[in-house]
Amino acid sequence: MNCYTHANQAAVGICAVCQKAICRDCVGRDSPRLTCRDCVARGSVMFGWEYKSTAAIGSWPLVHICMGVDPVTMRPRAARGVIALGNIAIGGIALGGLAVGLVSLGGLSIGVVCAVGGAALGTGISAGGFAVGSVAIGGLAIGVKYAIGGGAFGPAVIDGRHCDEAARDLWMRWLGARSLPPPCLR
Numbered sequence: 001m002n003c004y005t006h007a008n009q010a011a012v013g014i015c016a017v018c019q020k021a022i023c024r025d026c027v028g029r030d031s032p033r034l035t036c037r038d039c040v041a042r043g044s045v046m047f048g049w050e051y052k053s054t055a056a057i058g059s060w061p062l063v064h065i066c067m068g069v070d071p072v073t074m075r076p077r078a079a080r081g082v083i084a085l086g087n088i089a090i091g092g093i094a095l096g097g098l099a100v101g102l103v104s105l106g107g108l109s110i111g112v113v114c115a116v117g118g119a120a121l122g123t124g125i126s127a128g129g130f131a132v133g134s135v136a137i138g139g140l141a142i143g144v145k146y147a148i149g150g151g152a153f154g155p156a157v158i159d160g161r162h163c164d165e166a167a168r169d170l171w172m173r174w175l176g177a178r179s180l181p182p183p184c185l186r
Contacts, residue, residue, distance in 0.1 A: 015039055032073060048077055057082050060091065135170075146170050148181075158183060 003009045003023035011021035016033035028040030048068010055062040064081030079086035079096065089096030089106065099106030102113050109117030113124045115133065120126040126133030129140070136143035136154065143154030146167050152159035156166035163184035171180065 050077065052081070064091070 001011045001021050003011050003026055004020040005026050006023050009023040009025070012024050012027065013022060013034040014020065015022055015036040017035055017039040020036060022034070022036045026036050026038075027034065028037035029035040048066065050066035050068075051063070052061045053063040061081040063083045063085075064079040065085045066077040066079045067086050069076055076087050078088040078090060079094075080090045082092045084091030084094045084099075084101065085096060087097045089099045089101070089104075091101045092103070094101030094104040094109075094111075095106060097107045099108070099115075099117065100110045102111065104111035104115050104117070104122075106117045107119070109115040109120045109122075109126075109128065111120070111122040111124065111126070113122070115122035115124075115126045115128070115131075117128045119130045120128035120133070120136075120138065121131075122133040124133060125135045125137070126141075127137040129138055131138030131140070131149065132142045134144045135146045136149070136152075137147075138149045139151065141147040141149030141152045141154070141157075141159075143152070143157070145154065146156050147154035148158045148167060148171070150160060156164040156170070158164065158167045158171065158181055161183065163181070168180070168184045171184065
């Protein structure tokens with residue numbers, strides 16, 4: 001079998017991305033998978049998009065945005081930065097399908113200060129369909145201190161059946177008397 005580009009040279013293998021036979025001169029990357037130069041050059045266009053700011057704090061870029069998969073490893077790309085946006089986002093402020101950070105927003109959100117998402121897990125305020133945190137707000141809320149939601153579990157709760165005084169006071173401080181939930185109006 002000969003190289004796709006250089007018809008008179010023997011191929012050393014097949015590109016893992018485009019499946020074309022390539023010679024030694026056409027190899028762009030050989031680890032962890034054999035990839036031709038063209039696919040390495042087009043990698044970000046064919047398999048997603050990536051942006052890293054030149055400004056950085058330590059080794060983390062100020063902004064890192066990436067989506068798609070790495071064309072060689074075929075694993076999802078992860079955004080890692082002070083502000084991280086992507087399918088997988090890890091950073092100070094993280095936004096993504098899976099978001100991990102100080103403040104995170106995503107489908108599955110894990111946050112230290114605040115987590116908002118379909119499933120939100122955090123040590124501070126967590127809000128989502130399923131929320132676990134010191135203050136948990138959601139459809140199913142499990143709070144260490146306060147829990148507000150359809151199904152709420154914790155020391156002070158507001159749910160469809162009752163309203164604890166401590167949770168009512170928290171609600172009043174944050175949102176005011178005009179927006180009290182129905183169980184607290186009695």
